[in-house]
Amino acid sequence: MRRRLVTGAAALLAGLLAIAGCVAPADDTRSAGGNGAGETATAEPPAVVDACPDPVEGFAVTVDADGQALHLEEPAPAPGGDGVDPREIVGPSTAIVDQEVVPIESTVEPTLPVTVESCDGETVVVDDASRILAVDLYGTLAEIVFSLGLGDRVVGRDASTGFPQAAELPLVTPGGHDLNAEAVLGLNPSVVLTDASVGPPEVQQQLRDAGIPVIFFDDARDLDRIPGQIRAVAGTLGVPDAGEDLLDRTEGEVAAAVALAPSGDDPLRIAFLYTRGGMVQLLAGPGSGADAMIRAIGAVDVGTDIGLDRPFTQITSEALIEAAPDVIIMMTKGLDSIGGVDGMLRLPGVAQTPAGEKLRVVDMADSVLLSFGPRSGRTIEALARAVYRP
Template identity: 55%
Template structure:
């Protein structure tokens, strides 16, 4: 799996609590919504916002790009961006950042992982996660945003050879990467102050989400990546992407604690017994692919863990859980509530 696609390719009380508030000192669009004060209330507000499948851009007028700018690209190049009027992000989390910065009207296409409502009508330029250079160039982008896992390489080279600036970013695999990517994207698009405002908003939201962790609760959570139809059964360890979220939500990543030093390891009964998770975390489609909780506990070893015996399974929508974008604090709010329940 490409790292960005695992996440398939994820955010006080400053969002009025997550019911649509905007950063930069602004107030919520719905000022009548009460501030959530408990983990369950925060989670309910987060679930309501995620159910809308929409983004909350920074309040105020959209920023005006100040260009040209020259930025470092993660493929070792220096890239000069002279025009941000036609932006093409080739990653769902990157697209979320661009829209939240207030530049959604400049976006001309999307990749398969950009599943939020604002992007639905945009032409898709990827096929099974592979970029089609012809589709990209047909949209006449003035700047393309990719990451080091975007491919195939030949397609990226073809886009660059056509004269389109391609800014490559490092994949986001942990919480701190969200603000780092936001800073780099904002700088590449000539709106650094908007990037600072968005980072402040996200940091405030994350601090509020973490503050709701119940004292003294440290459940062990195992992230399982499954695709039943393809017989893919993996447990996450160090660097899975989920480990950072689990820890931010005040829990222990069971795979990491059990000594799994690779992002993903095939599930075995022995690994599960060693991990002994209290809670299992999954992507929604992955859980559905094995027949829901009833099917999951029939997989060897899972039914013998505390999580399996107590049917403690938390699932979240694929594109959001490991998206590592501006909605990550919503993920933390939900995890704080659901993994600490007794």
């Protein structure tokens, strides 16, 4: 069964992750070659890549029956140090992660053509990876392309692709997370990598109608989907061996970062709040991506713990007071949009929580916190240190 991407993610206030369903693949096959002028005939059938593979359960993280991360029997010293109770820490902190994307050393020339089963049910043939455009809500796809050593082939970027190597690329989402068809067509991409977290879908269809191969990838974000995402992108671009090298490096970094978190019977309770000014004020829950990051640093995601059944739910005083988070995590721009820590205390219920009483908010750059890509190990490490030893 194939996944059908839900196309309303961008409309959900540009901050929510779409949820995938299942459909059978369509029979339509689209050819890539510059802007669709190439032929697909080959002596051998091209390799087939699944852009929506199943997640790898427990990737780099072993969890117990309650879903909490298990650490090494002899864990590394906790980021808080011996004798430091993270519940007694007072004041805000920022999780700082090196945003540079480090390409692997073993990149090779792409071997094409490749047939890709896109997540929207289309079958797409890629035979030109010379001009790549990779766009999604959190910049994950572009991060993978650059990490594979193919950054010099990328011709544009979305607003979330914030790492330094991509800073000078033309922006194709001038309205935030909405693709501009004219901007994309002006870059003459040979292949577009995307998902349902950006849109509108009419633009992606317009690109296909113009002869550009457009591949949809899984837009769900959690640790278990990192292996499939890396392999799918690498396979689509004809560099599967480079994908395995990148995956090996990423898994090692994630495992090392997870081992930093302290183990114990009384884990911290952490809430992730997504805000954009006074209009968007949401508490994260299961499937938000934030829940996976919180588990990775050995803590409890309070949204999941109190029984939320959606990735993001409007904040209410009752829910947040019941959740009783010890720490609140926010995106840096989201925290800034409400006036910093003072604004956070005005959110419903925050001032009545342990986190609010001690001003315990940890902010992190929007472009890395929920990316779930090759930099996730560094992200988890930075988040753990900011939570346990600000």
